[in-house]
Amino acid sequence: MEGQHRPFFDQMKEYDILEDYEVLNAWKDVISLPVGKASKIELDGLKTLTAFEVSFEGTAGDRTIFDTQYNRFVRFSREMILLSPFPIYFYQSDFKPELISRLRTYKGIFSKKTLPDIDCCEVEIAINNKMSIIAGLAKVDSSNFNFYSNTGIDSAHSFIIATEESGFFTKNTVSTIVQEFTSHHGMSEINYLKLILRYCPQGAIIYRFGGDGGDRYFSLQIFCSKLNRKLITAMYQKINLLDL
Secondary structure, three states: OEOOOOOOEOOEEEEOHHHHHHHHOEOOOHHHOOHHHOOHHHHHHHOOEEEEEEEEEOOOOOHHHHHHHHHHHHHHHHHHHHOOOOOEEEEEEOOOOEEOOHHHHHHOOOOOOOOOOOOEEEEEEEOOOOEEEEEEEEEOOOOOHHHHHHHOOOOOOEEEEEOOOOOOOOHHHHHHHHHHOEEOOOOOEEOHHHHHHHHHHHOOEEEEEEEOOOOOEEEEEEEEEHHHHHHHHHHHHOOOHHHO
16 A cells, blocks of 8 residues: 555645655555556656545544544535536446356346446456456436445445546446456456546546545545646535535
8 A cells, every 4th residue: 555644634635646646545555546657658648637635534443433424525525526517427346356157247236226227337357267357337416426435435446437528438438447447466456547547638537535444534536637627626616514
């Protein structure tokens, strides 16, 4: 995991991804944002992008207040993300390659029982002759956000993206994320360096949950083009943190 950092509670802070990637990647595996191993082309691409983080105080070891602290964080994340002016999607994959089976294939990655009206596209990608990864994209709106926020707290396998890119909501997109933007050595891990370089220059906003799981803090991280700075700031300013 990258180095720890002291968050700024209840305020949005902007980070230079090139300079502050270790801060952004605190509590996460180094392979999720491997800026230190980026190529020159990737480094040049990062110069056009930026990142924001909004952090909320955790439990400081008092698990009796976890629900209160976590729910406040979720309420903020919900308001912030749903203010996105573009269609919003949730991506999720298996935690790691699993044995291929008809039952897994039938169930897919999203629970049709929990969300019978879910609008999603799913794929199953064979990693080898015995193992596969099932992944999918689902449309996000006010009626289902809380389900995705609870599911997506582990950003190694999930993220939320707001994009108006034509043809994004397809099985081909899911396949690309699984095969080109995810490592499958042991546990699967999304490579956010590759992910943000692919989509953010086209105007997409990518959200991932940060923090240490709520002991010290929860956080929402936002990756986007520098051209979207004013948009992100305007979205944040519409939210009254005191009312959360």
